[in-house]
Amino acid sequence: MSERNIRVEPVTGDAVEDQEVEIVERKGLGHPDSICDGIAEHVSQALANAYLETVGKVLHFNTDETQLVAGNSAPAYGGGDVVDPIYILVVGRATKYYACEETGEEYIIPAESIALRAAREYLAENFEDLDLETDVIVDVKLGEGSGDLQNVFGEDGAEVPMANDTSFGVGHAPLSETEQIVYNTERRLVEEFDGDYLGTDIKVMGKREGDQIDVTVAAAMVDEHLTDIDAYQAAVAEVEAFVADLATSYTDREVEVYVNTADNIEKEAVYLTTTGTSAEQGDDGSVGRGNRANGLITPNRSMSMEATSGKNPVNHIGKIYNLLSTRIAAAVYDEVDGVREVRIRLLSQIGQPIDNPHVADASLVTEDGVEVGDVEAEVAAIVDRELADVTSVTEDVIDGKLPTF
Amino acid sequence: MSERNIRVEPVTGDAVEDQEVEIVERKGLGHPDSICDGIAEHVSQALANAYLETVGKVLHFNTDETQLVAGNSAPAYGGGDVVDPIYILVVGRATKYYACEETGEEYIIPAESIALRAAREYLAENFEDLDLETDVIVDVKLGEGSGDLQNVFGEDGAEVPMANDTSFGVGHAPLSETEQIVYNTERRLVEEFDGDYLGTDIKVMGKREGDQIDVTVAAAMVDEHLTDIDAYQAAVAEVEAFVADLATSYTDREVEVYVNTADNIEKEAVYLTTTGTSAEQGDDGSVGRGNRANGLITPNRSMSMEATSGKNPVNHIGKIYNLLSTRIAAAVYDEVDGVREVRIRLLSQIGQPIDNPHVADASLVTEDGVEVGDVEAEVAAIVDRELADVTSVTEDVIDGKLPTF
Amino acid sequence: MSERNIRVEPVTGDAVEDQEVEIVERKGLGHPDSICDGIAEHVSQALANAYLETVGKVLHFNTDETQLVAGNSAPAYGGGDVVDPIYILVVGRATKYYACEETGEEYIIPAESIALRAAREYLAENFEDLDLETDVIVDVKLGEGSGDLQNVFGEDGAEVPMANDTSFGVGHAPLSETEQIVYNTERRLVEEFDGDYLGTDIKVMGKREGDQIDVTVAAAMVDEHLTDIDAYQAAVAEVEAFVADLATSYTDREVEVYVNTADNIEKEAVYLTTTGTSAEQGDDGSVGRGNRANGLITPNRSMSMEATSGKNPVNHIGKIYNLLSTRIAAAVYDEVDGVREVRIRLLSQIGQPIDNPHVADASLVTEDGVEVGDVEAEVAAIVDRELADVTSVTEDVIDGKLPTF
């Protein structure tokens, strides 16, 4: 066992599943805030990989500030137009010139060009109804950061960096039923209706009161695939049925599903779009304003304000600890019998290696008949093991294996 | 008593003051994220007032998306330069043309010009070391929103609007000792050192473990007021002493104060700036990424992800409920004897008047010897009274009386 | 014969070919100013065609203001990088909403999206070494113009619009020997070296003193096709030989060719680029700053300051008269025996049909033995004929058949 400061304690309060009211939200892939999160993270991956390939280590950067300004559109059954393109400004810091102290070699890293390509690539891959030649302008402003914050992550990936800040990460497991429904509703809708009338901007709100779960879905429909208001209504009904069915896989509680409740069918004021996202008209977006690192917004649980997407995965302690605590929580829940719910909090200590947090704190709700003391050692060992493996979080982020929103 | 759905319950868990570890953060007025919050909210006030004056009611707008791109600077003792200006993009939606259905009168509201003036005014009033003619570029992109979302707040202010979304607000009272120290450290430093060497970008992090409180301050120093590194060190020491002294007004616990711990005095790598904010070099910012509506980031408490600043104060339910729940919590704590801690949560119900939330939920920690049942009626009456007065939140926001970050 | 005010006169002065010193310049397709001209004109064509297709007539627009901000690049033999992308801002006015007074039908014309597509299309088609996903950001700001200036060019194309301004166009024929060499050097190099080491940014300056012609070429080389400085020098020599040979087709005078004279081979400071244009590093550009409507800059001849590219081809009298006068001059020279040189000037008259200029003025240098009076009637008839056919200029511009720079 290491010297790490790991605490295992009972939760102070009820398991989320036992609380009377629970609220959960997920902003889908095509929500303006999520578009920004996705671009920021994709740009971050591209830069990290470019640094590794060129210089052999990840240099200083942060690209967690993409701003989206909504366009203007004229959707129409059968296919409308984006009138004024969406404007996306990719903002951040990146090292563009690097002189290696040891070898004297000088490197130019075309950071803005890399960011531009990555942002456009991400849009092309994820939003098939968005025409990159007409519907969106991608602009980039990447300044230089402070020179002192360079060279932090070696090629071998083995070096553990020092914490650059006092920061905090939090993770939970397992997802509650409501959380599972909300999360998977968006994920499954995207998969299932790929290429069809359903856009990518799907916002899911789950509200549980006691044993009654309401799932409210706001889903952008794509005009090209719908001939008229009847087709639109049929599509809404189909989505509603799909979600109602899907929910039964996750709960035995009563579930009500509502789709596009703000529609006014009589006035034909419905949620019809040309590109599948409300970014085409009226909804701006930016990074870190939507889902937390586990893909959800969960006011019933403690959350970090940190924008995880776009941050440097090597030295940004807030990003790493949010992802790592979520990973640890999952491991504890999966591996330890008798745990009903676990929350992991990691608090960094400036100037110390990031695998050695100031405190790592596991709060448990145990199954009936199980005491925290019964599983404490097991839990602590998992926390310890995962902390020791902290750099694998960085690696997985760089490889795009770890979602951040 | 009204028909409102108000619940009063014991907190599930410990009072924050009793928890073992507590973390609190405040990003000061001049932090890049706070600059964006402040501009967004000031623009929002200016627009609301312009609508009231011109049209007699607040029309649809949202200006909660300001993006700041850091500049580039060359600070120097005695006075340095901003080399590349900070770029601030004010983003949002606003109604620019309005035809009154009843009177047929048409109005043009110069929304972008109003926003530009408000943003620059805010900067001029709050950041005296920032030269608006050289150090910052303010750009504006305000699109039109959806036409359906217009005319919502009458001149009389009496009409209660309908909730436009399922949203959630949360407020707490009282501030814990650590919270008080963190909040007031920034507030008092700004007042005390106004016009002197201390910049406006003061980030305060409080960490309490048991009865030991660490206050870590990162404070931008202004080069013009400092002659050399010795003067800088003296200034840091002065700030340290000031904060240490200030903390004693709020706690009897042990307090350690750290100021600008990232400095390297030998290498003269210190936190010296020309404008008093890190926005001049290397730190981007945007709205809703920093302080919550009560001015703090408090991972120990439940928080809303909602960006309160810049939102329309009439119809944006997230903004209103965050501010209102904070106000209710304060009222409950102030007026009801025997309450140690109160958390108010308000959950909206789409299509219902906002003074009638789906649920209003008060969780209490009571003093020893007091039961929740003893004060339940009193608490419920306050919640009911404040909900009935919900439009005063809107009025106070429009009048600039209610801080949002 | 019409009532048109047509004058035919002898030139006051020498034929250009007889003047002692002659200076001629052509900025090639990939020169930053020409890139802007090309985009502006291509956007103009796209908008004109969109209006015709949607509304049945060309509505008000002007897109003659594209601004290019140079990027930053790191060229390298074998292939370098654009570090900071080129930024191109397409500026202008366009009608986005149109309500037909007769039919009451309403149209939305997605002008900005059309402009964005046209600009990117133009870049893709003409600059193969420019990677649109990494090397260039295309931004668009198209405001609305004045509503009164709408509906000017019917579907049938037959209506002759009124002149909206007092303006002036001028054209010349034939090209002098030096002009032919300069013009064709750029044109032939682009064709001949397509896909090879020669970029599109080829600036040709011709200077004739008496019977000595110096042709100075500044030609951007593309790094990807060149392995080293020797290959670069061989390429320069090849271009030099090609141009020297080409010049002999146009003149019997002595010709000296200079290519990339600013190179410093020893310091390896040569004109190497990654994209084939100096826009990648250090050279900004905008519309109307380079070639006149005949593709040349000719200080020996009278020139119009009018930026022809991007202007509305229906109602912008400066654009139409520059193109028409050039066309008339060519017709006169081709069709009338005994004419050595002709200059056509057209001066508009506000409020009159554009086929009826205030004055159309043909200045001639005739062959030895030919008097102006001998050909006057023939020349006037051609001028009259071409004026009557003025709308064909508009049609040809819309169809992209008439180069404007």
Next chain:
Amino acid sequence: MSERNIRVEPVTGDAVEDQEVEIVERKGLGHPDSICDGIAEHVSQALANAYLETVGKVLHFNTDETQLVAGNSAPAYGGGDVVDPIYILVVGRATKYYACEETGEEYIIPAESIALRAAREYLAENFEDLDLETDVIVDVKLGEGSGDLQNVFGEDGAEVPMANDTSFGVGHAPLSETEQIVYNTERRLVEEFDGDYLGTDIKVMGKREGDQIDVTVAAAMVDEHLTDIDAYQAAVAEVEAFVADLATSYTDREVEVYVNTADNIEKEAVYLTTTGTSAEQGDDGSVGRGNRANGLITPNRSMSMEATSGKNPVNHIGKIYNLLSTRIAAAVYDEVDGVREVRIRLLSQIGQPIDNPHVADASLVTEDGVEVGDVEAEVAAIVDRELADVTSVTEDVIDGKLPTF
């Protein structure tokens, strides 16, 4: 006498004053193109002075590319509003970091901040009806140029730089009657009506046919100073009378004056503005698209395409030769008896000192009874003297004494 290659010849053709048709135009100070010229030149002066003060010599820069995107306004008698601000993008190249090879000293020159201040200062000083806090957004993009083009103009100002390009400048004297009227109409109107109802966007077109001169003025009126359409009409009449009177100082020919002929009084569609410039609505602008270096557009005279404003006054040969040739022409006309008209052309020679042009060419129209041979020596001496003093052009430009548009 020097070795300079100076030629003095008779003009080939008529004096402009004797030509049958003459066209002259001046775009006033507040025309969108002139606004850009003025900003570009003012920024250029500010940078040149900053380099001199900081480094002791002018470093490489060029700021000749300002782009103006028109705003949107709602003028109204008594005072209207700018609805969407004018957007001005200052574009160019500037040296931001400089390491002196001799002393090893390093300099940071805050070029973008200097440009921002200069641009705003210029607007504030010249356009009193433009509110800098609401009506205009000034943005700046100054890239770095090529490092090789640095350190060219010493503190002493005595060193004569080498020509960096084959370029060409042309100047004329005296102004014809029509030119004098056009030029002074704008200049005197600005002075006379300063602070009153007349805006700064005054476009004057002069057309002379034989002895009939038409002066057409398009003058933006400022709404704040006018109560209604009658006041507007009275203002137009007053301007008309003023110009008619003014014209008599310059000519005995017949003069007709037309002011705001595009107005439609019945429909109240008149040239009313809030800021005094058409940039507030519908008219974009950029550098080098309007007046030549002598303040006029004169198709009857040979003109250079070169954008003079904003260019580096030390090493940009096109700028220097346009200003110098104008100065020489004036000196010849003033000092030499018997000269009716003079045109000076200067052609540079790459790599040679700029006081030693490839050819300096003076074309004269002499008074009756005077032969070119009679004044040749005198003219050549003046040309020689002024060439020797070429650096005074640079000095005067830097000091803001020499208008460029």
